[in-house]
Amino acid sequence: MMNQRPPRFNAHLLQGQSKIPIEAQYASRFSLLIRFFNGFPSDQAAEFNKIVFQQNGDKIEMGPCEYIVEPHDQHFQGRLVFNQAVYDLNSLFFKDKLEKLQGEFSNLPLILAHKSKIKAAFKEFTANLTYDLTIYKNIFDSLDARFADEPAPIKHKVQTAIIETEGRKFMRFLDQKLDEFENLIINYSRKDHERHGFYLRKQLWHFLMCAPFMARTNLKPRGYSGDSVMMKMLYDNRYEGDSTFARLMHKHPNEHPAAQAVRNRRQLISEMLGHLKSGRPPSSGNKLRVLSVACGPAFELQDVLTSAEDCAKFHFTLLDQDKSALSEAASLLARLEKKYGAEVEVDLLNESVRTMLTTPKLDTMWGKFDYIYSMGLFDYLTPPVAKAVLTKLFQILRPGGEMVIGNFHISNPSRFYMEYWLDWVLYYRTEQEFIDLLKNVTSAESRVLFEDTGSQMFLHVRNTER
Amino acid sequence: MKKSIEFNIKPDWDEIEKVRNESAEFLQSHDLSDDTIHSLSMIISELIENGIKYGDFKMVADKVVVVINLERNTVTIEVFNPVDESALKHLSRLDRTIQWIRGYQDPFEAYINRIKEVSQKPLQDNESGIGLVRIAYEGNALLDFFVGDNNLLNVSVVSNLDGDDRNPS
Numbered sequence: 336m337m338n339q340r341p342p343r344f345n346a347h348l349l350q351g352q353s354k355i356p357i358e359a360q361y362a363s364r365f366s367l368l369i370r371f372f373n374g375f376p377s378d379q380a381a382e383f384n385k386i387v388f389q390q391n392g393d394k395i396e397m398g399p400c401e402y403i404v405e406p407h408d409q410h411f412q413g414r415l416v417f418n419q420a421v422y423d424l425n426s427l428f429f430k431d432k433l434e435k436l437q438g439e440f441s442n443l444p445l446i447l448a449h450k451s452k453i454k455a456a457f458k459e460f461t462a463n464l465t466y467d468l469t470i471y472k473n474i475f476d477s478l479d480a481r482f483a484d485e486p487a488p489i490k491h492k493v494q495t496a497i498i499e500t501e502g503r504k505f506m507r508f509l510d511q512k513l514d515e516f517e518n519l520i521i522n523y524s525r526k527d528h529e530r531h532g533f534y535l536r537k538q539l540w541h542f543l544m545c546a547p548f549m550a551r552t553n554l555k556p557r558g559y560s561g562d563s564v565m566m567k568m569l570y571d572n573r574y575e576g577d578s579t580f581a582r583l584m585h586k587h588p589n590e591h592p593a594a595q596a597v598r599n600r601r602q603l604i605s606e607m608l609g610h611l612k613s614g615r616p617p618s619s620g621n622k623l624r625v626l627s628v629a630c631g632p633a634f635e636l637q638d639v640l641t642s643a644e645d646c647a648k649f650h651f652t653l654l655d656q657d658k659s660a661l662s663e664a665a666s667l668l669a670r671l672e673k674k675y676g677a678e679v680e681v682d683l684l685n686e687s688v689r690t691m692l693t694t695p696k697l698d699t700m701w702g703k704f705d706y707i708y709s710m711g712l713f714d715y716l717t718p719p720v721a722k723a724v725l726t727k728l729f730q731i732l733r734p735g736g737e738m739v740i741g742n743f744h745i746s747n748p749s750r751f752y753m754e755y756w757l758d759w760v761l762y763y764r765t766e767q768e769f770i771d772l773l774k775n776v777t778s779a780e781s782r783v784l785f786e787d788t789g790s791q792m793f794l795h796v797r798n799t800e801r
Numbered sequence: 802m803k804k805s806i807e808f809n810i811k812p813d814w815d816e817i818e819k820v821r822n823e824s825a826e827f828l829q830s831h832d833l834s835d836d837t838i839h840s841l842s843m844i845i846s847e848l849i850e851n852g853i854k855y856g857d858f859k860m861v862a863d864k865v866v867v868v869i870n871l872e873r874n875t876v877t878i879e880v881f882n883p884v885d886e887s888a889l890k891h892l893s894r895l896d897r898t899i900q901w902i903r904g905y906q907d908p909f910e911a912y913i914n915r916i917k918e919v920s921q922k923p924l925q926d927n928e929s930g931i932g933l934v935r936i937a938y939e940g941n942a943l944l945d946f947f948v949g950d951n952n953l954l955n956v957s958v959v960s961n962l963d964g965d966d967r968n969p970s
C-alpha cells in the first residue's frame with residue numbers, strides 16, 4: 336500500500352462563510368499535508384469547520400479540523416488534523432471507506448449487553464480461571480525476567496527446565512480446568528455455546544493473544560481457520576512464543592487429541608500413498624495420478640517422496656482456494672526435487688471446491704485419478720455442499736481408484752476447547768452421516784475408518800466400476 | 802406427513818410472499834414454533850431475493866427452485882438458480898463472506914463487525930452482506946453454497962432444531 340504515491344489533490348477548507356482553496360496530500364493515517372493557494376496566513380495555527388473534496392466521484396466532507404504549522408518541505412506549509420471525529424485516511428485513500436476512529440464504539444451497547452445472557456456459574460468459572468491464569472502468568476513472567484540476561488544457550492536451558500517442571504504442571508492445571516469447563520457447558524444449547532464462547536474469549540483475550548497458535552486461530556488473518564501457518568504449528572507441535580507462559584499456552588492445544596489427530600491423518604495419508612507406490616502398477620503404465628483437494632501446504636508429500644524413484648512415480652494435482660498455501664506446497668516440492676535431483680509432475684489448481692464445479696467437463700480438464708484425498712475440508716462443508724463435492728470427486732476417480740476423505744467425528748474430545756478458546760468451529764458428522772453423503776452413488780463402496788485418537792474419521796471409497 | 806416441499810418460481814419479487822406463506826404453513830404442520838418459523842421465513846425470503854438478484858434467467862424455463870427438507874434435528878433450505886459467468890466474481894466474494902461468517906463460533910461477532918462496517922458507509926457500495934450475516938445470527942443457521950452442473954447455483958442453509966424450536970406436544 337505504502338509503495339503507492341501518496342494521493343495529492345485540490346480541496347477547500349470552510350471557515351465560517353469563507354471557502355479557502357488548498358492543495359492537500361495524504362501524509363499519515365491521521366493527517367494531511369496542505370498548502371494554501373490564496374495567501375491565507377500559513378504561519379499561524381487555525382481551525383476550520385471542514386475540508387471538502389472529490390474522491391472517485393464522491394464528495395467527501397470531513398471536519399472539524401485544525402491546521403498546524405509545520406514548514407515541512409519546499410511545497411507544503413503544514414498539516415491538517417481532525418479534532419473531533421478522527422477520520423482514518425488509510426481507509427479513505429487506500430480502501431475507499433470513510434471510517435472514523437471512534438466507529439469502534441458504535442456497537443458498544445450491543446456488546447456490553449451481550450453478557451446479560453451469561454449464566455452465573457459460567458461467569459464465576461471464568462472469573463476464577465482469569466484469576467488463576469493471571470497468577471500463573473505473573474510467576475512465569477517474573478522467572479523470565481530473572482534469566483533474561485543470560486547468554487542465549489543458558490537461557491534456553493533454564494527455560495526448558497522450567498517448562499519441564501512447573502510448566503508441565505501448569506499444563507495439567509489447564510487440563511483440569513478444561514474438564515471443569517466441559518462439565519459446566521455439557522447441557523448448553525447451541526445458542527448458549529455461541530454466547531458463552533464469545534464471553535470466554537473476551538475475558539481470556541490477553542492470555543489467548545500471547546500464544547501464537549491461539550492468536551492465529553482467533554484472528555484468522557487469511558479469513559478462515561486452518562490456514563497453512565496454523566497447520567505448520569500443528570505439525571511442528573513445538574513450544575512457540577515470546578515468553579515461557581506464551582509457549583505453554585501455545586503448546587497446550589497442540590497436544591490436544593484433535594491436534595494429534597491432524598498429525599495422525601498426515602501419517603495415514605503418507606502410508607496410503609506409500610502403499611500405492613509399492614503396490615499395483617498405475618492405470619496405463621503411466622504415473623499414479625493423485626489429487627489432493629484442499630491440499631494446504633501439502634506437508635505429507637515430504638513423507639511420501641523420499642527418493643528419485645518416488646518422484647518419478649506420481650503425478651500430483653494439488654487444489655486449494657488459498658494461493659499462499661499452494662505456493663508453499665510448490666516450494667516444498669521444489670526443495671524435494673532439488674534434494675533428489677528428480678522432477679515431480681504437479682498441477683496446481685487455485686480453486687474453491689464451491690465453484691470448481693463450474694469448470695466444464697472436470698474430467699477432461701483434470702483427467703481421472705487413481706487416488707483422491709481431502710483432509711481438513713469436509714469439516715467446513717454442510718451436507719448439501721459436501722454431497723455435491725463428493726459426488727463430483729467420485730466422478731473423476733477412475734474405476735478401481737480410491738478416495739479418502741477426512742472429517743472430525745461428532746465426539747471429538749477437543750470440540751469445545753476448539754470452539755470456545757480457539758474460535759475454531761467445524762461441521763461434525765456421525766459415521767452414518769458421513770457414509771450417507773455418497774449413498775446415491777451405486778458404484779461407490781464406502782467404509783469409515785478412525786485414526787488412533789478416535790476423533791477423526793476417514794471415509795474410504797472405492798470405485799467398483801470396471 | 803411429507804418431510805419436504807419444493808417450489809418452482811418465476812424470478813419475480815411477488816413470488817417471494819407466496820413461497821413464504823406456503824412454506825410457513827408447511828413448517829406449522831410439522832409443529833415448529835412461531836419464532837422458528839419466523840426466522841426460517843426470513844431466511845427463505847433472503848435467499849430467494851439473492852437468487853433473483855444474481856440469477857441469470859435467459860430462458861422462460863429458468864426458474865428459482867426452493868426445496869425445504871425437514872428432518873428430526875435439522876431443517877435444510879436449498880435455493881437453486883442458474884447463474885452466468887459474470888456471477889463468478891460475486892461467487893468468490895460469497896465464498897469468502899461465508900467462510901468469514903462461519904469462522905466465528907458466535908455469529909453475533911460477524912454481526913457486530915458487519916454493522917460497524919455498514920455504519921462506516923463504504924464509499925462504493927460493495928454489498929454489505931448484512932443479509933447473510935442476519936441469516937447466521939438471527940436465523941441461527943449455517944450458510945453454504947456450490948455451483949453445480951449447468952451453472953446451477955445452490956445456496957443452502959442448515960439449521961439445527963433444538964427442543965424449543967418445536968411446539969410442546
Ligand SMILES: C[S@@+](CC[C@H](N)C(=O)[O-])C[C@H]1O[C@@H](n2cnc3c(N)ncnc32)[C@H](O)[C@@H]1O
Nearest residue numbers: 561629630631655656657660687688689710711
Ligand atoms: C485445515 S487445512 C488442511 C490442509 C491439508 N489438507 C492438511 O491436512 O494439512 C484446510 C485447507 O483447506 C483449504 N480450503 C478451505 N475451504 C476450501 C474450499 N472451499 N476450496 C478449496 N480449498 C479450501 C484452505 O485454504 C486450507 O488450505
